[in-house]
Amino acid sequence: MTIDAIEHIxxxxxxxxxxxxxxxxxxxxxxxxxxSIGVGLAGSGGPWVTELINAMGAAPAQDxxxxxxxxxxxxxxxxxxxxxxxxxxxxxxxxxxxAVVHPVTVVLAASxxxxxxxxxNGGNSTSGRQLVRAVTLGVDVACHLxxxxxSPLKFFRPGTCGAFGATAAVSILRGFETEQLISGFGIAHxxxxxxxxAHTEGSPLLxxxxxxxxxxxxxxxxxxxxxxxxxxxxxxxxxxFYALFEGQHHLDDVLPQLGNVWRITEVAHKPFPSGRATxxxxxxxxxxRKEHSLAHSDIRNVVARVPSLTHxxxxxxxxxxxxxxxxxxxxxxxxARALITxxxxxxxxxxxxxxxxITLELAQRIDIQIDENPNPNALSPIELQIENYDGxxxxxxxxxxxxxxxxxxxxxxxxxxxxxxWGRSLVPLSDSACERVIERLDALPAVTNTADIIxxxxx
Numbered sequence: 001m002t003i004d005a006i007e008h009i010x011x012x013x014x015x016x017x018x019x020x021x022x023x024x025x026x027x028x029x030x031x032x033x034x035x036s037i038g039v040g041l042a043g044s045g046g047p048w049v050t051e052l053i054n055a056m057g058a059a060p061a062q063d064x065x066x067x068x069x070x071x072x073x074x075x076x077x078x079x080x081x082x083x084x085x086x087x088x089x090x091x092x093x094x095x096x097x098x099a100v101v102h103p104v105t106v107v108l109a110a111s112x113x114x115x116x117x118x119x120x121n122g123g124n125s126t127s128g129r130q131l132v133r134a135v136t137l138g139v140d141v142a143c144h145l146x147x148x149x150x151s152p153l154k155f156f157r158p159g160t161c162g163a164f165g166a167t168a169a170v171s172i173l174r175g176f177e178t179e180q181l182i183s184g185f186g187i188a189h190x191x192x193x194x195x196x197x198a199h200t201e202g203s204p205l206l207x208x209x210x211x212x213x214x215x216x217x218x219x220x221x222x223x224x225x226x227x228x229x230x231x232x233x234x235x236x237x238x239x240x241f242y243a244l245f246e247g248q249h250h251l252d253d254v255l256p257q258l259g260n261v262w263r264i265t266e267v268a269h270k271p272f273p274s275g276r277a278t279x280x281x282x283x284x285x286x287x288x289r290k291e292h293s294l295a296h297s298d299i300r301n302v303v304a305r306v307p308s309l310t311h312x313x314x315x316x317x318x319x320x321x322x323x324x325x326x327x328x329x330x331x332x333x334x335x336a337r338a339l340i341t342x343x344x345x346x347x348x349x350x351x352x353x354x355x356x357x358i359t360l361e362l363a364q365r366i367d368i369q370i371d372e373n374p375n376p377n378a379l380s381p382i383e384l385q386i387e388n389y390d391g392x393x394x395x396x397x398x399x400x401x402x403x404x405x406x407x408x409x410x411x412x413x414x415x416x417x418x419x420x421x422w423g424r425s426l427v428p429l430s431d432s433a434c435e436r437v438i439e440r441l442d443a444l445p446a447v448t449n450t451a452d453i454i455x456x457x458x459x
Contacts, residue, residue: 005251006234009144010181012258013137013168018129018445021136025262026445029136032094032267034441035414036104037068037457038421039093042346043086044069045426047324048204052211053082065116068457069425076117077218080166081211084109088158088207090346091328092273092421096139096266097379097404099146099161100153100309102210103267106162107138109214111169112454118173119451128440128447130173136264138169143263145235148254151247152309152376156194159209160245163188166217174221186230187220189241199313202326269403269414272344277313278334279403280382281306281368284396285338288386296340296358298388302366304331305383307373315368320360324349336363346424427459 043049044067053067056078065079066072068086073079087093087105096103111134115126142165146157167188171181193213198206224230235241235251242249272282281304288294306315314331327333327349336359337348347353371383380401386394400407409417415438422434433456440453447453 004233004236004240005255006182006185006232007178008255008258009141010178010185013141013172014176014178014181016133016137016259018133020259021133022262024265025136026132028262028264028267029132029139030441030444031414032104032264033108033131033135033444034418034438035094035269036087036108037437038418039090040083040087040109041069041429041457042092042421042424043089045424046086046089049082049086049089049426052085052208056082062121063117064120065113066454066458069427069429071427071459076113076120077215079116080110080113080214080218081208083113083211084214085207085211088210089204090273091275092270094267094269095276096143096146096263097268097276097401098266098377099143099263100157100377100379101142101146101161102158103139103142103162103165103263104135105158105210106214106217107135107142107165107169109211110166110217111135111138111173113214113218114170114173115450116454119454125449125451126173128444128450131450132444134169134172136262137172138165139264139267140258140262141165141168143266144254144258145241147263148249148251149242149246149377150249153196153312154247155192155245156196156199156206156209159194159213160192160241162210163192163213163217166214167220170218170221171224174225176221176224180224182232183228183230184220184224186232186234187223187228188217189231189234191216191220192241192245199329202316202323202329204325206325266405268401268405269409269417271403271409271413271417272334273328273346273349274334274344275314275329277310277379278329278331280310280380280398280401281331281335281384282338282344283402284382284384284398285335286342287398288384288394288396289339289342292394294339294386294394296362298390299339299362299365300387300389302335302339303369303385304335304366305369305371307375307378307380308370309377310379310382311368311370318360318363320355322354324354327354331368332363332366333359335366336360429456429459
């Protein structure tokens with residue numbers, strides 16, 4: 001029987017211990033766990049959160065987990081769903097640009113729900129080393145699968161690849177052997193979901209699809225734990241992941257990178273609470289605004305030339321009745337806010353900002369055009385030209401977008417982001433708890449009980 005690539009990936013997950021991880025990968029994992037927790041706390045006050053939690057029903061006596069920033073306890077799978085939704089609902093979660101995957105969102109939501117589930121049952125504590133290993137390898141799985149794709153997005157890759165990553169992460173926390181993990185992958189594959197229609201419409205279902213895949217990964221591990229087999233030709237079979245969800249791929253080029261390229265080290269922060277595909281345009285707008293002391297009232301028009309994927313994701317028209325999810329994915333609107341205010345923050349997406357006459361008028365004068373980039377998964381480079389009423393033209397080319405590891409946020413900047421997000425939790429949490437979480441994440445490999453971190457994420 002032909003060996004499917006999933007077996008190579010499963011061996012990589014099971015056989016890689018914490019001590020096999022390079023320090024660079026460990027440090028990146030700590031940083032992006034912190035970032036994702038902060039984003040999830042801010043997301044606790046996002047649209048439809050309360051309704052989603054209420055739809056999940058009452059918590060069981062056992063196998064429960066807590067929702068961050070809330071006074072709510074749910075079934076662990078439901079908590080994973082809600083926490084993944086909270087992490088993604090503000091479009092503020094970290095991203096792997098080459099894979100086009102938000103790799104920590106689904107992985108961390110499922111991992112911390114599993115840790116909390118064990119706590120609720122009085123089981124053994126989960127160490128920081130275990131959590132780092134689970135997140136690092138979960139991200140590795142999700143991103144390697146995304147990087148291997150050579151086709152444009154047709155399903156929501158952050159959700160589908162995230163499900164495989166979360167299955168790997170939960171399997172590590174449960175101590176699965178290779179055969180159990182392969183079954184888990186197969187059962188996860190049978191539950192994959194994530195339509196790009198939600199992205200096109202700017203629907204809250206976009207972030208919920210992250211939650212569905214976190215829940216489904218935990219379910220896959222529950223089923224595999226009982227010895228129930230899944231399919232085996234999960235990636236390369238005639239109805240496998242690439243045939244059904246992606247299309248063309250180059251897995252043969254990517255598999256040798258397992259254990260040599262650590263994808264967590266390639267993950268980019270999001271400095272702004274909007275789709276990552278808007279960030280290159282925002283970066284260019286802010287650069288020109290600062291360099292030329294540009295006033296928005298001086299601007300006649302703006303033209304951004306972008307790769308086809310960027311145009312597909314955020315090149316949508318601006319409208320006067322945009323809801324918040326749509327506005328975060330509208331490059332014209334986000335760029336207009338950047339040019340007017342000199343930043344992009346959560347307050348730029350309030351209903352007042354979305355209806356602001358000056359913003360909407362400037363946004364109508366911003367044109368997003370497709371360039372000749374042949375890569376269907378590229379988000380950059382971005383070329384921006386601003387023409388002023390006095391006839392002057394300003395030009396900027398962004399090859400590497402702010403937040404990428406090659407153009408990173410400083411530690412001070414990403415800690416400011418975390419603290420600001422902490423302060424936006426639906427239920428207020430203390431400043432001392434905030435600093436304690438930062439300290440514990442800084443020293444995560446030495447933490448003996450990671451459930452203590454979750455204690456600080458709830459009232």
